[in-house]
Amino acid sequence: MNTGGLINTKELQEAPSQTDAELQKATTPSQSISKPDYAILEAQLDAIKSEVKGKIGAEDAAYIRRIILIQRICEWSGRILLMLGFLQPVLWVAGVLSLAAAKILDNMEIGHNVMHGQYDWMNDSFINSKRYEWDIACDGASWNRVHNYEHHTYTNIIGKDRDFGYGLLRLSNDFRWRIKNLWQFATYILLSVMFQWGVSYHEMAAERVFFGKKKNNRKNQVTHSELKKRFFSKGARQLVKDYVLFPLLAGPLFLWVLSGNLIANLLRNLWTSTIIFCGHFTGDVETFNAEDCKNETRGQWYYRQALGSSNIEGGNLFHVLTGHLSFQVEHHLFPDIPARRYREMAPKVQAVFKQHGMHYNTGSFWKQYTSVLKRIVRYSFP
Amino acid sequence: MQQFKPAWRDGYYRAQVEAVRNLKSDMVEVILTPEKAWPSHIAGQHIALTIEVNGRLTTRVFTVACGSSFHRETKNIRLITKVNNEGAITPFLSSVTPSTWVNISVPKGSFTLPNTDKPVLMVAGGSGITPFIAMLEDAIENKLIHRAPIHLLYFAKPNEHVLQSELLALQKRTNNFTFALLTRQKDGDVEAHLSHFADAHWLVCGPNTIYEQVQKVAKLVEAPLDSEHFAALPTVNIGSLSEKETFSLAHNGQHLAVNNQKSLLSQLQEAKQPVTYGCGMGICHQCQCVKKRGVVRDTRTGELSDSAEQLIQLCVSQAVTDLEIQL
Ligand code: FES
Numbered sequence: 076m077n078t079g080g081l082i083n084t085k086e087l088q089e090a091p092s093q094t095d096a097e098l099q100k101a102t103t104p105s106q107s108i109s110k111p112d113y114a115i116l117e118a119q120l121d122a123i124k125s126e127v128k129g130k131i132g133a134e135d136a137a138y139i140r141r142i143i144l145i146q147r148i149c150e151w152s153g154r155i156l157l158m159l160g161f162l163q164p165v166l167w168v169a170g171v172l173s174l175a176a177a178k179i180l181d182n183m184e185i186g187h188n189v190m191h192g193q194y195d196w197m198n199d200s201f202i203n204s205k206r207y208e209w210d211i212a213c214d215g216a217s218w219n220r221v222h223n224y225e226h227h228t229y230t231n232i233i234g235k236d237r238d239f240g241y242g243l244l245r246l247s248n249d250f251r252w253r254i255k256n257l258w259q260f261a262t263y264i265l266l267s268v269m270f271q272w273g274v275s276y277h278e279m280a281a282e283r284v285f286f287g288k289k290k291n292n293r294k295n296q297v298t299h300s301e302l303k304k305r306f307f308s309k310g311a312r313q314l315v316k317d318y319v320l321f322p323l324l325a326g327p328l329f330l331w332v333l334s335g336n337l338i339a340n341l342l343r344n345l346w347t348s349t350i351i352f353c354g355h356f357t358g359d360v361e362t363f364n365a366e367d368c369k370n371e372t373r374g375q376w377y378y379r380q381a382l383g384s385s386n387i388e389g390g391n392l393f394h395v396l397t398g399h400l401s402f403q404v405e406h407h408l409f410p411d412i413p414a415r416r417y418r419e420m421a422p423k424v425q426a427v428f429k430q431h432g433m434h435y436n437t438g439s440f441w442k443q444y445t446s447v448l449k450r451i452v453r454y455s456f457p
Numbered sequence: 458m459q460q461f462k463p464a465w466r467d468g469y470y471r472a473q474v475e476a477v478r479n480l481k482s483d484m485v486e487v488i489l490t491p492e493k494a495w496p497s498h499i500a501g502q503h504i505a506l507t508i509e510v511n512g513r514l515t516t517r518v519f520t521v522a523c524g525s526s527f528h529r530e531t532k533n534i535r536l537i538t539k540v541n542n543e544g545a546i547t548p549f550l551s552s553v554t555p556s557t558w559v560n561i562s563v564p565k566g567s568f569t570l571p572n573t574d575k576p577v578l579m580v581a582g583g584s585g586i587t588p589f590i591a592m593l594e595d596a597i598e599n600k601l602i603h604r605a606p607i608h609l610l611y612f613a614k615p616n617e618h619v620l621q622s623e624l625l626a627l628q629k630r631t632n633n634f635t636f637a638l639l640t641r642q643k644d645g646d647v648e649a650h651l652s653h654f655a656d657a658h659w660l661v662c663g664p665n666t667i668y669e670q671v672q673k674v675a676k677l678v679e680a681p682l683d684s685e686h687f688a689a690l691p692t693v694n695i696g697s698l699s700e701k702e703t704f705s706l707a708h709n710g711q712h713l714a715v716n717n718q719k720s721l722l723s724q725l726q727e728a729k730q731p732v733t734y735g736c737g738m739g740i741c742h743q744c745q746c747v748k749k750r751g752v753v754r755d756t757r758t759g760e761l762s763d764s765a766e767q768l769i770q771l772c773v774s775q776a777v778t779d780l781e782i783q784l
Contacts, residue, residue: 125758132512196513196768198768199514203768219743223735223741223742227736227740411742
């Protein structure tokens, strides 16, 4: 597996390469909706937050510990079942599913949320945003910088949020159309299949570490050589673990385990990618330009978060497996509240939006997913 | 790992709660069984105890209120503390059920019985009696006390002296130990009682007020003085936020003056310290670090932090007291 095929210079298309003037012209601000009273919006959402914050405690600590326990059980039973495949292939299938579930839980409900600082208040040296390292090719610290900082601060601000379109896809008129957008649907499928590597390479791609013109105007807190080192060491660790170490441990069952791990990783990649696309790139999400966030108040920031993300409706298990990112709107408003609390916040948030005439973007999985696919296809063309 | 060993934590020791008892209305005694690997203490030392309070691991420092011989024989140690209703831990101690697992640190501190041929004067205030009980136990057990007499002055509010029967028992075991139970209101100032002990080695443990008085007299009579005193918890005066105040910020062995007007992040940046940061508005947790001690104020909500070890975000924290952090 390598990332060379996935991302190369020519395919990298990123807004900072356009001038500010171009951006201004291209961006379609959300004129359609009348702006809410930001001060009231801020007060209302702050109130929802502080109410829930007051309730956070033993229950939430017990919950995350329980999820970690379940994740460990899934992982180990998955790894054992994979080796029993020779007895009965069904066991192998169960093993793959169990391992995939473990990886999904680790990445979504545990890794993503813990690394957001949702459980930092527990003072637990294992369950906190500085320390947690997840079972994915992406180095936790790199993800923290790009995702926690850029994406959550500058949500959907073209040119600042490097998550929008992942520098690969054209998902709004904010970007000029290029010929390669014609086959961006295929690019999207490839991105989903290789998602963990895409995430892992994300920061380096944006920094142009390997390809393309390096930018001098970025303030880098991390040197490029450090980025490279972290990328290769974390990536290698993951590859060795799944494709060398565990298969070797299985001895003659090498191939059973190897293919099982490969499929489990694939399932995880497809799942996480799909959930994340549904949370960010449905038809209705809006984009903003850098002007929008100059001297932004907290109310304005809330507003931008609210319109830049979308929810997916579903059952209990579904929410857990998405790491509660099915409540993407609430997650963007309150990124460091333990995610399981989004369920009780959602109706209140929705009521506030309604009062301000703001669109609360939610729908069934299929509705949101088709709308994502439509968006990808729509912007394939000029 | 935590799944198999409850409360297992890297860098800490585990201990199991054996019993919790109320001694006086506001004093509680906790008996712990530390795991075998725990290096035993020297009488007078303290440990950091971490328990889970409503999901949050909370840490406070307590003196081990027994000698190391007690630990050797029973495998237990005990802590005795005053319950402070506003406290982060003590109000919850009495509801900790036996067999709960908690964390303790290695024993720390150098407030131990001095190696001296002089007589020893111990001055205890309130729950400051605990290290002395431990020292006396071991001193008698190890026959150290025969070298020179020890006298204890124990100040507490009327009827608030704890462990009197243990003191009596200790006194019975040796001729060299005597003690007096005093209340400051009735028996006058601490100073009045000290003058007879000019040639002794002084030890004092208790609230700051007592410590200061003893220190003053010790200087006058040139008595050697070891002390452990609980600085009164920093008083935080929110009303005075508009007034600029300066505090000291310790990190990685350096000291920096910081004020209560700007965020810690911006002041660290101005001082060219190696801080990582991102959004500068409390979202991204890039600027997070461990605060070892001191109180900070969250600039978003005005909330004050705990005074013990805790994770804080530098960009939304202002100093309210002197601080120590780990970058
Ligand atoms: S810099 Fe982002 S939370 Fe402090």
